[in-house]
Amino acid sequence: MDFYSTTKETAGIELGVYMCGIIAILSSKPVTGRLVEGLSRLEYRGYDSAGVATVHENTIFRKRAEGKLQSLKNLLQEEPISGKLGIGHTRWATHGSATKRNAHPHKTDRVAVVHNGIIENYQLLKNELVNSGVQFQSDTDTEVVVHLIDQALQSGKTPEIAVTETLKKLEGAFALAIIFKENSNLLIGARKGSPLVLGIGENELFLGSDAWALAPWTQKICYLEEGDIVIMKHDIAFDYVILNEDGQPVTRSVRQLEQEVNVASKGGYSHFMLKEIFEQPKTLANTISSLIDEKNLKSLINLPIDFSNERLTLRLVACGTSYYASLTAKYWFEKYARILCEVDLASEFRYRDPVLGRNDICIFISQSGETSDTLAALNLAKSRGCETLAIVNVPESSMIRAADHHILTLAGPEIGVASTKAFSAQLAVLCLLALDIASKRKTIDDATMKEFLHELLEVPNLVAKVLQDVSVFDQLGLRLSCSRDVLFIGRGTNYPIALEGALKLKELTYIHAEAYAAGELKHGPIALVDKLTPLIAIAPKDSWFEKTASNIQEVASRGAPIIVLTDDANFNMSSSEFHKILLPTSSPFSACFIYTVAVQCVAYYTALHKGTDVDQPRNLAKSVTVE
Numbered sequence: 001m002d003f004y005s006t007t008k009e010t011a012g013i014e015l016g017v018y019m020c021g022i023i024a025i026l027s028s029k030p031v032t033g034r035l036v037e038g039l040s041r042l043e044y045r046g047y048d049s050a051g052v053a054t055v056h057e058n059t060i061f062r063k064r065a066e067g068k069l070q071s072l073k074n075l076l077q078e079e080p081i082s083g084k085l086g087i088g089h090t091r092w093a094t095h096g097s098a099t100k101r102n103a104h105p106h107k108t109d110r111v112a113v114v115h116n117g118i119i120e121n122y123q124l125l126k127n128e129l130v131n132s133g134v135q136f137q138s139d140t141d142t143e144v145v146v147h148l149i150d151q152a153l154q155s156g157k158t159p160e161i162a163v164t165e166t167l168k169k170l171e172g173a174f175a176l177a178i179i180f181k182e183n184s185n186l187l188i189g190a191r192k193g194s195p196l197v198l199g200i201g202e203n204e205l206f207l208g209s210d211a212w213a214l215a216p217w218t219q220k221i222c223y224l225e226e227g228d229i230v231i232m233k234h235d236i237a238f239d240y241v242i243l244n245e246d247g248q249p250v251t252r253s254v255r256q257l258e259q260e261v262n263v264a265s266k267g268g269y270s271h272f273m274l275k276e277i278f279e280q281p282k283t284l285a286n287t288i289s290s291l292i293d294e295k296n297l298k299s300l301i302n303l304p305i306d307f308s309n310e311r312l313t314l315r316l317v318a319c320g321t322s323y324y325a326s327l328t329a330k331y332w333f334e335k336y337a338r339i340l341c342e343v344d345l346a347s348e349f350r351y352r353d354p355v356l357g358r359n360d361i362c363i364f365i366s367q368s369g370e371t372s373d374t375l376a377a378l379n380l381a382k383s384r385g386c387e388t389l390a391i392v393n394v395p396e397s398s399m400i401r402a403a404d405h406h407i408l409t410l411a412g413p414e415i416g417v418a419s420t421k422a423f424s425a426q427l428a429v430l431c432l433l434a435l436d437i438a439s440k441r442k443t444i445d446d447a448t449m450k451e452f453l454h455e456l457l458e459v460p461n462l463v464a465k466v467l468q469d470v471s472v473f474d475q476l477g478l479r480l481s482c483s484r485d486v487l488f489i490g491r492g493t494n495y496p497i498a499l500e501g502a503l504k505l506k507e508l509t510y511i512h513a514e515a516y517a518a519g520e521l522k523h524g525p526i527a528l529v530d531k532l533t534p535l536i537a538i539a540p541k542d543s544w545f546e547k548t549a550s551n552i553q554e555v556a557s558r559g560a561p562i563i564v565l566t567d568d569a570n571f572n573m574s575s576s577e578f579h580k581i582l583l584p585t586s587s588p589f590s591a592c593f594i595y596t597v598a599v600q601c602v603a604y605y606t607a608l609h610k611g612t613d614v615d616q617p618r619n620l621a622k623s624v625t626v627e
């Protein structure tokens, strides 16, 4: 596989940002405290219960608690457990409600397991187990794994064989960490469809959902591959063997990562999301400068892809916020590179049997690089012979490994569940890619290219200007916090930014928010307009401004409160309630970044006034690894 990186290859942190979090430690020292610390580094993923289990004096001890990690910490204060071998888990409920009985680890007397993913054939397996007399303690799919291993152990199989045989019966996705009552020196891990990393410490070994969870104790990380089983033992020394899905010993490279251990800190901000909003001048500068030769104003993107084919179609595929970045890019690819660009939701693309062929280049955009719908869509495109490009924020993620080519966004680890700096970095990469293709296809001349690249190099400063005074967003947030419904509108590239603004408001404040193409409002949605439904218009003074102003007036005349984000200082209108947020003047390119940061701030401050959980909004996970 041509594993091609355009930007500086970094042995980065695999923040496989999954819904559940796994930590496991085999050590010469007590592990309970560090299991909990590891879980705290996985909290950002979103979860609703947590638990740990250890092996000590041939007994498995387990503690679990609903809700936030503090509940588990309190329980362990009252009822501590010991051991130099243990597993821990933060659970985002899929099968079975978010209760203690469904919290991991799941166990029998002989074996305990933590699991990330979904066992798709669990009902069949559960029925067989129940018919054989097994009594289930939970509603989870995971528990079938525990009982299958337990039954194999009872039949005299070794732990290694018991696990190997059990895994062959499972369908679906799993990352597992497994401990055994009789073996206080044995830890087994397995990966299929959910990431799992092996950490190599001093006289101890680790398993984690991502390398970052292990960062305080080791920088030596081995990324397990699909189908791998790792058997870790502490005899005289600490050692491990990795078996591939055929049961053959394999060697996987061990990487020495430069991990930002302190990325878990909020750096003085009240929320990770606020910190990441304010990081954008820096993260945009990192991403943009990694792709532009600033001295000669030339693109540094040089993908080994021939974009000259006149019959080429670009197909952008993504989910959520990344999908809105794709919708924005469609305008750039078609306007500047004159290349046909289709945009699909990954969850639709993978099931609509799309017409794909060798004239299609499929681009997959993802912060985590692990979203299952997007990953499945990527694999579908590959199976149809399409060339694939992944634009991803997490190095070493599954999409980076699966795609023919990749471009890294250099936003750094994004902890807030609501994506901010990763989105603006995606816009930067997509914008530069569109210009790079346009330049190669000669649909823009060199002078224009240099002008556009110069504009992009100015984007971090413009974004910094927006963030110089956020009091306007704070005041607007107070006003919006009492709303039940909010409408967003925009034209051209302002429309997908309006969509992103509506999503940010929805996911952070739980206020119902919808975005429409400004010209579309009168085709039905204007029926929603009333004096209780504020309208937020994304209206930079660009070629679409006059028409957008008319659409705003149509809404104002029906009594709706009007909020206009614009750089037109003179813009005004008579309406029952009118707010204008003045933003820096810029080119259409740069406006996307300016108004993106503005709508992020609107959502953040509204959530602050509403008192919702900004970093871990209800029901959400950082990346969606289930369908």
Ligand code: AGP
Binding pocket: 319, 320, 321, 322, 365, 366, 367, 368, 369, 370, 371, 374, 417, 418, 419, 420, 507, 620, 621, 622, 623, 624
């Ligand atoms: C972003 O604010 C949302 N939390 C969500 O829509 C996210 O963008 C989506 O799940 C896609 O995630 P990805 O970029 O990691 O693939």
